[in-house]
Structures are given as structure tokens and as C-alpha cells.
Amino acid sequence: xxxxxxxxxxxxxxxxxxxxxxxxxxxxxxxxxxxxxxxxxxxxxxxxxxxxxxxxxxxxxxxxxxxxxxxxxxxxxxxxxxxxxxxxxxxxxxxxxxxxxxxxxxxxxxxxxxxxxxxxxxxxxxxxxxxxxxxxxxxxxxxxxxxxxxxxxxxxxxxxxxxxxxxxxxxxxxxxxxxxxxxxxxxxxxxxxxxxxxxxxxxxxxxxxxxxxxxxxxxxxxxxxxxxxxxxxxxxxxxxxxxxxxxxxxxxxxxxxxxxxxxxxxxxxxxxxxxxxxxxx
Numbered sequence: 394x395x396x397x398x399x400x401x402x403x404x405x406x407x408x409x410x411x412x413x414x415x416x417x418x419x420x421x422x423x424x425x426x427x428x429x430x431x432x433x434x435x436x437x438x439x440x441x442x443x444x445x446x447x448x449x450x451x452x453x454x455x456x457x458x459x460x461x462x463x464x465x466x467x468x469x470x471x472x473x474x475x476x477x478x479x480x481x482x483x484x485x486x487x488x489x490x491x492x493x494x495x496x497x498x499x500x501x502x503x504x505x506x507x508x509x510x511x512x513x514x515x516x517x518x519x520x521x522x523x524x525x526x527x528x529x530x531x532x533x534x535x536x537x538x539x540x541x542x543x544x545x546x547x548x549x550x551x552x553x554x555x556x557x558x559x560x561x562x563x564x565x566x567x568x569x570x571x572x573x574x575x576x577x578x579x580x581x582x583x584x585x586x587x588x589x590x591x592x593x594x595x596x597x598x599x600x601x602x603x604x605x606x607x608x609x610x611x612x613x614x615x616x617x618x619x620x621x622x623x624x625x626x627x628x629x630x631x632x633x634x635x636x637x638x639x640x641x642x643x644x645x646x647x648x649x650x651x652x653x654x655x656x657x658x659x660x661x662x663x664x665x666x667x668x669x670x671x672x673x674x
Contacts, residue, residue, distance in 0.1 A: 394419035398444050398452065399463030399512055399519035406438045416442065416454055425454040446518045447487055460484045463519055466509045466545045466560050468578025471500045481508065481521060495522035507547070507578045509560065531562050531592040536585050544596065546579040556583070556596055564594030570647075571598070572639035599648065612644050612652035617661065617671070625671040630664060 396402060396418050404416035404423065413430055415422030425442060434440065442454035443462070460483045461467035472488055473480035479500040480488035491500065491508060500506055500523070508521040509528055522528070525547070536542055536558060544566075545557040553568040554575055564585070566575075587595040619642065620627055629638060631653070635646040642649055653669060656662045663670045 396423075396444065396452075397463075398446070398517060399510060401441050401443050401462070402454075403439055403441050404454070406434060406436050406440065408436060416440070418452075423452050423454050425456070429455045429457055431456065443485075445485065445487070450518075455485060457485055461510050463510045463512050464560055466507065466525065466557050466578075467580075468505050468507050469521070470505050471502055474500060474502050481506075483510075483521075489519070489521050491521045491523065495520070495524055497523045505578070507545075525557070529557060529561065529563050531594065534588065534592060534594075535559065535561060536588075536594070538585050538588050541582065541584050542596070544581050544583045544598075546575045546577055546581075548577065549575075558585075558594060558596070562594060564596040566596045566598065570596075570645065572635060572645050573598075597645075599644070612642070612648050613655050615642060615644070616649075616652055616656060616669075620662070620669070620671040626668055628668040630666065630668055632666075 394417075404418065407415050407417040407422050409415075412424060413427040414425045414434060416425055423444065425440070431440070440456070442456055443459060444452060444454055447453045460469060467483070469481040469483055469489065471479050472482045476493075478490055478492040479496065480490055483489040489510070493499075506523055507525065508523050509525055510519055510521050511528075512518070513520050542558050543560070544564075545560070547555045547557050547563065549555075550565070552565060553571060554566045556564050556566050558564045566583070581598055583596050583598045585594055586597045589595070627641075629641065629649070631650050633646070638644065638646045638649045644652070653662065653664070657664055661672055663672055
């Protein structure tokens with residue numbers, strides 16, 4: 394039976410004891426303590442649990458949800474520091490360990506650091522590292538243009554923000570595509586705008602424009618709703634300031650123009666120099 398430490402697994406209840414429930418792992422079983430077990434759990438039930446090692450180095454199960462799993466990146470707070478390393482709050486009873494060798498310049502108590510979780514090859518335990526560059530590569534890309542991706546804000550640059558893509562690659566979110574404030578560790582969704590010949594990725598926040606303007610809950614629908622709520626007229630057009638557009642609509646100027654053009658072609662709105670108007674259907 395394949396068991397993934399540091400991730401969620403679906404396991405079957407094998408037996409109940411006074412301490413909790415043992416889940417079938419093909420061997421002696423993995424304990425799910427009573428205090429984190431759902432009520433009315435019984436033998437034969439299947440349950441999704443997160444697996445990690447407790448303070449006695451025993452593999453244990455929990456229904457608690459950690460702030461990140463193995464292979465994922467998260468901004469976590471230091472709650473303890475020793476000569477061997479630091480301990481981070483990741484949402485579970487036992488804190489997450491970061492060895493000194495996996496720190497960049499030493500972690501301080503109370504500080505927040507962007508780390509990626511990994512399984513230590515020697516101990517089999519889940520741990521964290523601050524040295525992300527060694528884990529991120531664009532040599533063998535697993536994404537393509539217009540693909541939706543998960544993003545984590547890595548660091549600001551002169552051109553915008555370097556983002557972590559699907560916990561595996563890096564990409565650039567250009568300054569002229571950013572219409573909100575980003576913070577290190579902030580998680581968001583976006584899509585790959587362009588894959589450059591050298592493997593570098595250009596990114597955009599949100600969904601791909603075509604998907605957004607044709608889906609029922611996208612930007613075009615939002616514009617129609619706002620027009621309806623404001624007497625059928627809004628003083629925004631393709632020459633409006635990008636910041637004004639973002640402040641009112643919550644979308645970039647590019648996304649606004651795409652959605653507005655889509656509505657114009659459908660003859661749902663009319664365009665003028667001073668704004669846009671809702672047409673009667």
C-alpha cells in the first residue's frame with residue numbers, strides 16, 4: 394500500500410482502541426488519535442487524513458488541516474529557535490522543523506519566512522527549507538501558454554514580481570499587469586501569458602481573458618451587473634486610468650477592455666467618449 398507522508402491519504406479504519414482508531418496501512422496500522430477523529434467513526438469507514446511523525450517519531454494521522462503539504466510553499470511563522478534549527482507554526486499540534494542548514498541567514502523568533510515543505514531522505518520526516526532556488530527550475534517546464542496556474546509571491550524585482558508557479562517553476566508578473574498590492578508568500582491564481590524561448594514565463598493574475606469573458610461569472614457579467622446597479626451608465630471606457638478601473642471593477646484595464654469589447658459585439662452595451670451604456674435587450 395502506498396502511503397504518502399506529509400500529504401493527505403484516504404485510509405480505511407481497521408480497529409478502534411481507547412486511544413483512537415488504527416487505520417489500515419498494510420502493516421501494523423497508523424493511529425488516528427481520538428481527539429482529532431470525527432464522531433461516529435467506525436470500522437470499515439474510509440477517511441481522509443494527513444500523515445506526519447509525532448514527537449516520538451511515530452507515524453500518526455490527523456484530520457487537522459496543515460497550512461501546507463509536502464512540495465508546497467507557504468509563509469510560516471517561527472515559534473521556536475534552537476541551535477539545531479527553527480520550528481514553524483503550520484497549523485498542527487507538532488511544529489514544523491527547519492534545520493539550520495536549510496536556513497538562509499538564520500531565523501528569528503516571531504519572524505515569518507517563505508519555505509517549501511519536503512520529506513527528508515534520511516529520516517523520512519516532513520521538514521521545511523528556506524532555500525527555494527534549489528527546488529525551482531524552468532529547465533523542464535510542466536506548464537504551457539494560457540494554462541491556469543497556482544502562484545505564490547516570491548520576491549519583488551525591478552520589472553515587477555517574481556512568482557513561484559505550481560511550486561515548481563518561477564515566472565515574472567510584470568509591473569504593468571499588477572493592479573493590487575502583493576506581499577511575499579501571498580497565494581493567488583493566474584495563467585501563463587507567454588513561454589519565452591529560454592524557458593522564462595510571463596504571468597498574469599486571474600483567469601485567461603477568453604475564459605473570463607465567456608463564462609457566466611466572469612468580467613463581462615460583472616460589468617453588466619454594475620451597469621444595471623448604476624442606472625445603465627458608467628463613466629469608464631478604454632481611455633480610463635487603469636487604477637480607476639481596478640478600483641471600481643476589480644480587474645485590470647486589459648481585462649476590462651476585453652470584456653467590454655465582448656459585450657459591444659453582443660450588442661449589450663454602447664460605447665461613448667465619456668463611458669459605456671447598457672442597451673435594452
